[in-house]
Amino acid sequence: xxxxxxxxxxxxxxxxxxxxxxxxxxxxxxxxxxxxxxxxLRLITVLRGGLFFLxxxxxxxxxxxxxxxxxxxxxxxxxxxxxxxxxxLDDPIEGQRVxxxxxxxxxxxxxxxxxxxxxxxxxxxxxxxxLLDKDVRRIxxxxxxxxGFSVPDRFLVGYGLDxxxxxxxxxxxxTVHEDAALPAGPLVVPDA
Ligand code: PRP
Numbered sequence: 145x146x147x148x149x150x151x152x153x154x155x156x157x158x159x160x161x162x163x164x165x166x167x168x169x170x171x172x173x174x175x176x177x178x179x180x181x182x183x184x185l186r187l188i189t190v191l192r193g194g195l196f197f198l199x200x201x202x203x204x205x206x207x208x209x210x211x212x213x214x215x216x217x218x219x220x221x222x223x224x225x226x227x228x229x230x231x232x233l234d235d236p237i238e239g240q241r242v243x244x245x246x247x248x249x250x251x252x253x254x255x256x257x258x259x260x261x262x263x264x265x266x267x268x269x270x271x272x273x274x275l276l277d278k279d280v281r282r283i284x285x286x287x288x289x290x291x292g293f294s295v296p297d298r299f300l301v302g303y304g305l306d307x308x309x310x311x312x313x314x315x316x317x318x319t320v321h322e323d324a325a326l327p328a329g330p331l332v333v334p335d336a
Contacts, residue, residue: 151311154324155301160293160317165275165303168292169197172273173204175290176243184208186240186267188233190258191215193247193304193312197275197292201245210235214258227257242267243289247304248276252284259286275303276317293317 176185185207189198191214202209215231242262249255255272262270273290280297295317301307302314307324 147315149311149314151307152314154307154311154320155314155318156321156324158316158318159295159298159300160303162315165292165316166200169200169275170204172290172292173201173206176201176273177204177206180207180241183241184210186210186212186235186237186242187245188212188214188237188242188262189245190254191231193306194245196304196312197247198245201273212237216254216257218254227253229261237262237265237267240267241269243271243273246272246274248278248295248300249274249286249288250278250281252282252286255286256284276300276305 185205187198187202187205187209188211189195198211202211212233212235213231214229214233217226217228217230244255244258244262246255249272255274259270259272271289272286274288275292276295277288277291277293278295278297298319299307300317301311301320302317304312305317306312307320
């Protein structure tokens with residue numbers, strides 16, 4: 145049965161299917177497991193979009209691992225304004241093998257800032273794993289150890305990526321129709 149998701153009508157093309165995501169996440173999880181064999185990992189994601197990838201990825205890694213979360217004020221479309229940590233990690237990372245897990249890297253400014261903060265805390269290693277890489281938009285070059293898909297310079301929704309804070313729950317990655325907009329305000333589901 146085909147599932148329906150509220151707001152899905154603004155989707156134009158599904159560019160990465162749920163199945164393709166599942167398969168790629170399993171491959172990346174396998175690579176991480178092999179390359180860090182015999183070690184424990186700390187997976188860190190930047191709220192909020194990376195949560196979905198993190199949840200699926202950590203279940204494809206056969207190693208002892210722990211999770212932690214950060215949030216920062218946005219770079220507001222890569223304009224390069226002041227940025228600050230709005231939620232810091234709960235635990236120290238000194239001596240830990242750390243992988244920062246992202247849903248998408250665009251300009252690279254967010255991750256560049258996160259990595260500079262984390263490096264100062266002396267992890268044993270610090271790697272980047274991103275599901276999507278919009279590399280044509282990169283401003284800051286970053287070392288990416290694990291990459292799911294290279295994506296075009298289009299506005300994307302689903303699997304953590306939002307439009308006006310919604311549509312993160314779509315199980316696929318999609319483009320939206322030009323001038324797409326969701327109805328204002330919270331979606332209200334009338335009582336049956
Ligand atoms: C997205 C994504 C990255 C960042 C990448 O987060 O999760 O953190 O943008 O963009 P950059 O490479 O140009 O810095 P966003 O700011 O949309 O917040 P969200 O995760 O809460 O949706």
